[in-house]
Amino acid sequence: MNIIVCIKQVPDTNEVKIDPKTGTLKREGVPTIMNPDDKHALIEAVKIKKKTKAQITVLSMGPPQAEEALREALALGADQAILLCDRAFAGSDTWATANAIGGAIKTIGNYDLLLFGRQAIDGDTAQVGPQVAELLNIPQITYAQKIETEKNKVKVERQMEDGYEIIESNIPCLITCISEINETEYPTLKGIRQAYKKEVKVWSADQAKVDKSKIGLLNSPTSVKKSFTPPAKGQGQTLKGSIKDIAKEIIDLLKERELTGGF
Amino acid sequence: MNFDFTPKQLAIKKMITEFVDSEVKPYADEADKEEKFPEKQIKKLAKLGIMGMSIPEKYGGAELDNVSQTIIMEEVSRGCSATAVSMGAHASLACHPLVNFGTEDQKKRFLPKLASGEYLGAFALTEPNAGSDAVNVQTTAVKDKDEYIINGNKIFITNGGTADLINIVATTDKGKRHHGLAVFTLETKDLKGFELGKKEDKLGLRGSNTQELVFKDMRVPKENMVGGIEGEGFKISMSVFNSGRIGIGVQGVGIAQAAFDEALKYIQEREQFGRKLHKFQALQFMLSDMATRIDAARLLCYRAAHVKDQGKRYVKEAAMAKLYGAETAMEITRKALQIHGGYGYTKDYPLERFYRDAKITEIYEGTSEIQRLVIAAELLGRGF
Numbered sequence A: 001m002n003i004i005v006c007i008k009q010v011p012d013t014n015e016v017k018i019d020p021k022t023g024t025l026k027r028e029g030v031p032t033i034m035n036p037d038d039k040h041a042l043i044e045a046v047k048i049k050k051k052t053k054a055q056i057t058v059l060s061m062g063p064p065q066a067e068e069a070l071r072e073a074l075a076l077g078a079d080q081a082i083l084l085c086d087r088a089f090a091g092s093d094t095w096a097t098a099n100a101i102g103g104a105i106k107t108i109g110n111y112d113l114l115l116f117g118r119q120a121i122d123g124d125t126a127q128v129g130p131q132v133a134e135l136l137n138i139p140q141i142t143y144a145q146k147i148e149t150e151k152n153k154v155k156v157e158r159q160m161e162d163g164y165e166i167i168e169s170n171i172p173c174l175i176t177c178i179s180e181i182n183e184t185e186y187p188t189l190k191g192i193r194q195a196y197k198k199e200v201k202v203w204s205a206d207q208a209k210v211d212k213s214k215i216g217l218l219n220s221p222t223s224v225k226k227s228f229t230p231p232a233k234g235q236g237q238t239l240k241g242s243i244k245d246i247a248k249e250i251i252d253l254l255k256e257r258e259l260t261g262g263f
Numbered sequence B: 001m002n003f004d005f006t007p008k009q010l011a012i013k014k015m016i017t018e019f020v021d022s023e024v025k026p027y028a029d030e031a032d033k034e035e036k037f038p039e040k041q042i043k044k045l046a047k048l049g050i051m052g053m054s055i056p057e058k059y060g061g062a063e064l065d066n067v068s069q070t071i072i073m074e075e076v077s078r079g080c081s082a083t084a085v086s087m088g089a090h091a092s093l094a095c096h097p098l099v100n101f102g103t104e105d106q107k108k109r110f111l112p113k114l115a116s117g118e119y120l121g122a123f124a125l126t127e128p129n130a131g132s133d134a135v136n137v138q139t140t141a142v143k144d145k146d147e148y149i150i151n152g153n154k155i156f157i158t159n160g161g162t163a164d165l166i167n168i169v170a171t172t173d174k175g176k177r178h179h180g181l182a183v184f185t186l187e188t189k190d191l192k193g194f195e196l197g198k199k200e201d202k203l204g205l206r207g208s209n210t211q212e213l214v215f216k217d218m219r220v221p222k223e224n225m226v227g228g229i230e231g232e233g234f235k236i237s238m239s240v241f242n243s244g245r246i247g248i249g250v251q252g253v254g255i256a257q258a259a260f261d262e263a264l265k266y267i268q269e270r271e272q273f274g275r276k277l278h279k280f281q282a283l284q285f286m287l288s289d290m291a292t293r294i295d296a297a298r299l300l301c302y303r304a305a306h307v308k309d310q311g312k313r314y315v316k317e318a319a320m321a322k323l324y325g326a327e328t329a330m331e332i333t334r335k336a337l338q339i340h341g342g343y344g345y346t347k348d349y350p351l352e353r354f355y356r357d358a359k360i361t362e363i364y365e366g367t368s369e370i371q372r373l374v375i376a377a378e379l380l381g382r383g384f
């Protein structure tokens, strides 16, 4: 079985501050990490590898520093790594990113499973995985909390708000994973040593054979108009008195704001 | 001159930092309060290959350079110094004699088990009358055909009560003083004549095991004498201590960093006189001095590790790193506690634990006084 896992290097949003004036992320000096959902997708791939002797390719689009995240993926158990790195990719929105990644996946070819994280913490769109599946015209299962592989088939638990669906699909197919799918893992020293003996292939847009008219800032159908920090909610209100009085007051307040619904 | 870690060292640092923050640090308080040996943490460290960090790849280890080992020791110490000392006594003290002086047969027999973490190791030199005066070992090893019969006792042995393998120092010929010493490898399981004595009740490092060992006509096969020749024990022990000192220096740095991190947070939260503490210049100065001192100590430790990696003599560098790292741990934990006021004195905050844990770094693997003697001897060009 051949698995391709797509990962993104993102700023550690726990450490990111937003410039209140410009509304943009202050990225300088902020440590970067492998996007958490993507890491869980990779850990799942490694689990599948242990059972089925799969080959894992990790693929990322990003600046040269993204090599670090790919090395971490190799240390966690991936077999080979490819970085899509070209100015032509810069400023891609999710559609353009999906074209870049989808194009590169076609070039890699011969895949059975494509694993993605549900969403990246620096954008939270959850769009790239599904878009790539559409582009490649293969089935997709999103929000996977469990994956079982059988011969030419996968059985996946898909998380819903109030339970889960069990979905079976032929392969090849694309699955996006949520963090609940497995426990986090740390690279072993042996893994790290091996990761630095391997090569991280760097592909330009031409080498990846992607359609250059569908990538990059200028070819992105969406653009960010403005980003801003929502103003902080005002101070809460503390009610004092007997429980009965407070309850009455709350109901009055809710009624006043037409938030009472049925009663 | 280059102060940067390599990409591989950075990858190790990132891994161990994340691991310590979620798998070690949250359990440090419980290890201290309940005197709980950090068995789970040690098992997890073993899974990552860290218990075999000093062992060659050939025997199943990770064969890390000394800078990388120092990074790991600093981070684990920042999270939990009891876990760190247990790991250090294994990876640095116990493995060192076998890796550097063991016969091929000994390496094959013991190193894979130590590397995988199947065996937890310890190193036992100290005795009631042999502390700083390490040469004054009274434990005897008398040859009897293919075995040595060992009698005596060891005190203050880290991992002593939990170890599967202990390298002990004994004398085969008291008259020869340090030329009479030898190191023997004990596999403790079902070992006749091997008993545990008193378990120490300590000021700090309460999660780590510090144990007395008693040997009564304990028989050890002659194949277990490290290196296979008598009289090597002193050389081996000095080599163990030299190398271990870098680890203890950086343990001090890790403890100091943990205390500093708490102080930096607290000073920005606590208000007195209508202002946050960080607005008071006296405390700003304190913070600056603390950060500067921690960095100085850290740089001494990484320099010593770097010199060792170059294969050069590093006795002075290691002693300086140990001395300054330990005294830094004392000063920083004292100041960080001071910044916390009365809260720092209570068990609601980890400052009093850091303060208690810091003290040992000035004592074991050669007291600060002994480090000063070693440095002076190097400066003056003669033994102390």
Ligand SMILES: Cc1cc2nc3c(=O)[nH]c(=O)nc-3n(C[C@H](O)[C@H](O)[C@H](O)COP(=O)(O)OP(=O)(O)OC[C@H]3O[C@@H](n4cnc5c(N)ncnc54)[C@H](O)[C@@H]3O)c2cc1C
Pocket: B089, B122, B123, B124, B125, B126, B130, B131, B132, B133, B155, B156, B157, B158, B159, B202, B205, B210, B360, B363, B364, B365, B366, B367, B368, B369, B370, B373
């Ligand atoms: C928690 C803990 C863990 C330990 N783990 C181990 C272990 O795993 N293995 C092991 O073998 N040992 C271990 N030790 C022992 C430790 O290394 C010794 O305690 C240490 O070397 C000091 O020896 P001592 O306690 O006998 O003190 P002493 O040697 O009696 O020293 C007393 C004081 O005299 C000073 N002093 C001694 N000689 C001189 C001198 N010549 N000049 C100036 N001052 C001097 C010392 O600096 C000290 O201040 C451990 C100890 C503790 C507390």
